[in-house]
Amino acid sequence: MKQGMIWLLLLAAAVQTNAQTFEQRIQHFVDSVYNKNPEAVGFLLHVEAPDKHISWDYAVGYANRTTKQKLSANQPVLIASNTKPYVAATILKLMEAGELDINQPIHSLLKTHTDSLLRSAGYQTESITVKHLMSHTSGIRDYVDEDYFAFENAHKKHTWTRNEQIQRAVKAGPPLKAAGDTFRYADINYILLTEIIEQKTKQPYYRAMRSLLDYKQLHLNNTWFAKFEKAPASAKPQAHQYWDEFGWDTYDLDPSWDLYGGGGMIATVSDMAKFFQYLFNGKVIHNQNILALMTTDVPPNLQINYCLGIRKVTYANQKGYNHGGGLGTDVIYIPALNATIAVAALETSHRPVALEISKGVVRELGRK
DSSP: OHHHHHHHHHHHHHHHHHHSOHHHHHHHHHHHHHHHOGGGOEEEEEEEEGGGTEEEEEEEEEEETTTTEEOOTTOOEEOGGGGHHHHHHHHHHHHHTTSOOTTSBGGGTSOHHHHHHHHHTTOOTTTOBHHHHHTTOSOOOOSOSHHHHHHHHHOTTOOOOHHHHHHHHHTTOSOSSSTTSOOOOOHHHHHHHHHHHHHHHSSOHHHHHHHHHTHHHHTOTTEEETTTSOOOTTOOOOOOOEETTTTEEGGGSOGGGGOSSSSOEEEOHHHHHHHHHHHTTTSSSOOHHHHHHTTSOSSTTSOOOBOSSOEEEEETTEEEEEEEETTTEEEEEEGGGTEEEEEEESBGGGHHHHHHHHHHHHHHHHHO
16 A cells, blocks of 8 residues: 555656656756755856757846845856857858968968067967867967966956967966877967957957857847947846855956957857857858868867867767856757757856756756
């Protein structure tokens, strides 16, 4: 009798679960994750799965930890290194237009002053290609290190320039290795790429990116660069993001510390997801051979999963194209599901928890 009652209860629970919509199940899941991790401050989520007729976002927690202002799903955040796929896509748009080739050496593409700085530090810029920058295989040392964070911590309102950051990289030491011989993830590669974008387009990189990627055509109405572009009139207030290791609230920092292509963009999780969805469905880069370069191993003999502004990863047994950001953001496109999930944790160290939310969504989409 007791076993029969337990079976009936389990059956009732199963029926109730099946009766819930996808959105209800994910909302319950995200709420439960947040309740176990309130120090995350808040989580943002967007799921874009057109084949399953899903375009849905959700938020839980606070947009401001101090005032306890409730977080809204359409509040934008700094996406940090999730900026890199946009920069890489812009370079490939220039390639698609015949303006450059990613196998070109950077020697003739950079400003003369920048090229001279790199060469003075021992970098053979005639051997370093655009592709090396895009894949973090240039061998160039980064300007971001412990001292950089210590300086930023002591001078939160310091206005960094791209040249200042390049000079810092040059002073960091000799080349790591020859170009193509090592992988070292470094923001320096992407701030050099935005300089190349400016040299080729004769306009500021953020303006060139907006034009070449055609935010307007893609309806990316809540995507812009911090400091250099005004927030759209329709945009919600930017959520506060926290890095408790340093005691940071992003509202207290000058955005220039992470602005020139290694990071710098502000977007909603909805816009982040839609950009990836459009990108991998050929609506940004139309030439399929050029788009395929973005997810091709570089080079095959290096045991890494970073390609050209994109990582190849596996979430919940599904292969996907991904990038993460140091301020708690992450986005992944799953080809087998034709779906994109974008997430953000408002406290940086909780990004791994946000990834678990993303993986949970992938599992649920696989069952739907």
